[in-house]
Amino acid sequence: MKIATFKVEEWMNLNETKAKYNIAETCVDSVTLDELFHLAGRSRQEFFSELSQRRMTYGAIFGNRELKAEISKLYRSINVDDIITTHGAAGANHLALYSLVEPEDAVVSVVPTYQQLYSIPESYGAKVRILKLTKEEKFLPNLDKLRTFVNERTKVICINNPNNPTGALIPEETLRGIVEIARSVGAYLFCDEVYRFLSQEDGYPESVVDLYEKGIVVGSMSKVFSLAGLRLGWIATRNREAMRSILLHRDYDTISCGLIDEALAAVAMSAKDKILARNSKIVRENLAILDEWVANEPYFSYVKPQCGTTALLYCDVDMPSEKFCSKLLAETGVLLTPGSCFDEEHCFRIGYACNKEELKEGLAKLGKFVERLISSSSAPL
Template sequence: MKIKPFKVEEWMNEYEDDAVYNIAETCVDSISLDELLALTGINRNAFLDDLASQRLTYGAIQGAAPFKAGICGRYRNIQPENVLSTHGAAGANHLVFYSLIEPGDRVISVLPTYQQLYSIPEAFHADVQLLHLKKENDYLPDVKELRQLVNEKTKMICLNNPNNPTGALIPLDILKEIVAIARSVDAYILCDEVYRGLNQDGSYTESIVDLYEKGISVSSMSKIFSLAGVRLGWVASKDKAVIEACLSHRDYNMISCGMLDEMIAAAALKHADKLLERNIQLIQNNLAILDQWIAENPHFSYVKPKAGTTSLIYYDFDLDSYTFCKQMYAKTGAFVTPGDCFEQPHSFRIGYACEEQVLKDGLAAITRFANQL
């Protein structure tokens, strides 16, 4: 099977390790196990003793019960049987496409978004149609355009809410319109919800699985819980056929997730409110810093993010985004992601949920580079 190069991941793999100012990272500032235990108030010695005493078996094949219970708490009406654990949200997205999409199926995906949502179904020889999100529309899906793309062969509509890279947040009324369109052709809606829970105003965002009987939610421990190192995600759906298909295909490529990882994730989810309090405060403070920087630097512009950890920033220099980002990296050590990784020229993605001083220093480095241009 041939698949297009994963642009954003190849970029991160090549340059991330040696960055001086890494403001390309998309997770909220990561924490250690010690920090997790301190933040949540879990007894360190008791937890580590329990962790160390475990026999290292395959664990619970479909996901440990405490982990799945914690996942259910992220939704209004999801039960453990509606959930499968996966190797990150990347594993979850791949599993859904691998399990449900066949050659000739129409798959509609928003753009820009995480490349998995259109390149994987394309590799499976689906009829992929792109719903372009426009800056002038605050990067929100145009339901009129979506209706024109949908036909009787439409198998799946792919959303990303909150959006990566723009930080756009789809309002409930638009989500409901998209559900009505999907229902009219009996299509699934796959929504990558890895940033769900990080709204700038602290409000709650409805999941697609609580709005639609054929909704499929994908999420992980990486972005909003600052625990990318446990490499855990999940698929959630009330559609029994979805879970059965994913479980059948999952047997071929993963069997189960790491039992120690699931113990750590379960502990974090049990105290999700404390982690989210920390992380929402961080993104609110850091977006204020980014917003002030935009106001002070006229060469740059953006649509202010509503949620998540990322923003797409446009510049007015006569350089393509790869050249811009490579030259800036070489001269200043500031590391961002070229907009062309998301098919968005003359822009770059910034991850503003890093440690505050890293963000300030990284933005100062961008300013120095811009002044040289």
């Protein structure tokens, strides 16, 4: 089986450790275990004392039920048996698509998005049609175009809400429109929701799994809960046929998640309201910093993100995005992700939910770097 190079992960693998100012990071500023236990109001000593007496067997095969009970509270219609834990959201995306997609199946995916959503189906021999999200349409799916992309052979429609890398949040009316399109042809609607709840406004963010009987969603502890080190994600669906297939395939590549990972995730999920309050404050304050910076920089523009931790910054420099980001890193220590990783050019993905001072310093150095490029070049766009 051949699969395309995972461009964004390859870029991060090669460059993340070189950065002094990592404003490519997509998680909300990660917490320590000490901070986690403080937020949860739990004794770290008691937790680890009890854990140290447990035999290190496999974890719960279908996932820690205490953890899954807390995860279910993130949705309106999901119960414990509608959730299966996975090795991160990457493992969840792979498992779900591996379980559902067969050669010659018709699949629709939005782009730009996380590359798994189209490269994995392609690797299994699916016929993937790409629904291009555009800056002019604020990176929201065009329902009229989507209708022309589907038919009775469409097996899965893949979306990402909130969107990575753009930070676009699909309005509820549009989301319901996508559901109706999927329902009209009997397709699964698969949605990567790992940035859900990191919105710029208060209110309940609707989930595909609550809106559609064939909805399948993915979440994780990494982005929203600042615990990427746990490598713990999940798939949620009310559809019994999809869940049976997922469980069948999961036996081949997962068996169970780590006992320690799930125990710590359960502590975090018990304190989800406090963690979400902390992280909502970070993304709102940091986006205000980024927004003010963009407004005052003559060579930059963007579609202001509505949710999540990332945005696509467009820059008026006539240089391929990978060359731009490599030069920026080498000369300033600032790490961004090239737009080419998402099949976009003259832009790059920024992650603005990092430490506030790191964001400010990284942006300052980015602005000065572009000023030097412009002043030394006779070919700005």
